[in-house]
Amino acid sequence: ARPKVGYLYSGNNTVSIISEHVKRTKVSEIKSMPVVVDEQTTLYDALVSLFLEDVGSIYVLSHGYLAGVISRKDFLKNIMGGTDIHKMPVGLIMTRMPNIVTTYPHETALEAAIKIIEHEVDSLPVVEKFEEKGKEYFKVVGKVSKTNITRLFVELGRQK
Amino acid sequence: ARPKVGYLYSGNNTVSIISEHVKRTKVSEIKSMPVVVDEQTTLYDALVSLFLEDVGSIYVLSHGYLAGVISRKDFLKNIMGGTDIHKMPVGLIMTRMPNIVTTYPHETALEAAIKIIEHEVDSLPVVEKFEEKGKEYFKVVGKVSKTNITRLFVELGRQK
Numbered sequence: 001a002r003p004k005v006g007y008l009y010s011g012n013n014t015v016s017i018i019s020e021h022v023k024r025t026k027v028s029e030i031k032s033m034p035v036v037v038d039e040q041t042t043l044y045d046a047l048v049s050l051f052l053e054d055v056g057s058i059y060v061l062s063h064g065y066l067a068g069v070i071s072r073k074d075f076l077k078n079i080m081g082g083t084d085i086h087k088m089p090v091g092l093i094m095t096r097m098p099n100i101v102t103t104y105p106h107e108t109a110l111e112a113a114i115k116i117i118e119h120e121v122d123s124l125p126v127v128e129k130f131e132e133k134g135k136e137y138f139k140v141v142g143k144v145s146k147t148n149i150t151r152l153f154v155e156l157g158r159q160k
Numbered sequence: 161a162r163p164k165v166g167y168l169y170s171g172n173n174t175v176s177i178i179s180e181h182v183k184r185t186k187v188s189e190i191k192s193m194p195v196v197v198d199e200q201t202t203l204y205d206a207l208v209s210l211f212l213e214d215v216g217s218i219y220v221l222s223h224g225y226l227a228g229v230i231s232r233k234d235f236l237k238n239i240m241g242g243t244d245i246h247k248m249p250v251g252l253i254m255t256r257m258p259n260i261v262t263t264y265p266h267e268t269a270l271e272a273a274i275k276i277i278e279h280e281v282d283s284l285p286v287v288e289k290f291e292e293k294g295k296e297y298f299k300v301v302g303k304v305s306k307t308n309i310t311r312l313f314v315e316l317g318r319q320k
Contacts, residue, residue: 022317033289048239056232066227072232073215079239080207113310146306150273153313157270 022156027112028105030116030124030152031142034059039067039091043083047075056122059140060094066102066125066138068094102127103144109152112144122146182316186267187272190312191286191302194219199227199251203243206237206250216282219300220254226262226285226298228254262287263304269312272304282306 035053037046039062046058050072060068070090071137078093079085103124112124126142195213197206199222206218210232221229230250238253239245263272263284272284286302 017243022313023280047236051237072236073211075236076232076239077211079236110314113314113317117311117314146310147277148315150306150309151277153182153309154270154273154277157273 003024007124016037020157022110023108025109025152026105027103027109027126027144030109030148031105031144032148034125034140034143036061036140037090038062039089041090041093043075043078043088043090043093045083045087046070050075051128056145058090059125059143060090064089064139065130066097066127066140067091068096069100069125070094071122100125100136104128105141109144109149113149116144116146116149182272183248183268184268185269185312186265187263187267187286187302187304189267190269190308191265191304192308194285194300194303196221197250198222199249199254201250203235203238203245203248203250203253206230207245210235215303216305217254218250219285219303220250221300222251224299225290226257226260226287226300227251228256229260229285230254231282257298262298264288265301269309270305273309276304276306 034103035049035055036059037049039060041060050058057069057071059066060070068091070093074093078088083093101115101119101121103126103142105128115118115124116122123143123145125138125140126144127138128141130137130139130155174201184205195209196219199220201220204273210218217229217231219226221232228251230253234253234255238248243253261275261279261281263275263286265286265288275284276282283303283305285298285300286304287298288301290297290299
């Protein structure tokens, strides 16, 4: 039962606020703090961070730059497979660059949400790119997950 | 830079479609198939379902009705704690009714999203309520997760 009229009254700008929000909200406005560990960290110590911070995935750094991602599912898979979590470093089991889907602070929340859905990942590291001697490096400056998108959806829906 | 005009042209109904969608989409329209196991199932067998179906949480049934929920985090916590996953039934470690946040097919996606954010859960079982001799029973008919909400957000944002 959508209105068939060509014009909608928007005295309080409700409608324009909602549509602008969906299209204009930036990753930088909705991102969370990322949880990061160095690639030498053992699975056990990374798991402790996972629980303490109550996150679903952890970003792994090498020399301060993004090197990989490790998720609850990766931990479970390795534990089930008999990996010694007290000895194995995260660097050996993580999903490794360039196979990580990232986003940038200036991208829109919508662009980030599309990446999350199309690549079937739980979250995207928010990165800033640096170049040195023709090589690219990525600094992790945040994280956008399905939780951030769901929160934004709630915020949109509550605007009245 | 929001338009200050009192009327917005909506010849293609874009704006009204977006705002109506946020407010009117029902849980029944966005729900997924739930993965369910009986409360006697071992943690190991439940984990196999978790991986095969690639879901983040599993709903546990007792006599066909919702009895509990178990998530990747619950599995990890128990494995770390030394639980014998080949012997322990999910019924003994699950989050148990009535401590489960549920939703109904006729609720809106927005109401479901608000529950997910406020109760800090990954998903809600979509249930239908039955009463017998003054007791309430819940049949699981679906699942709404942050993935479903993110997918809806993408759908809204792409409407043009």
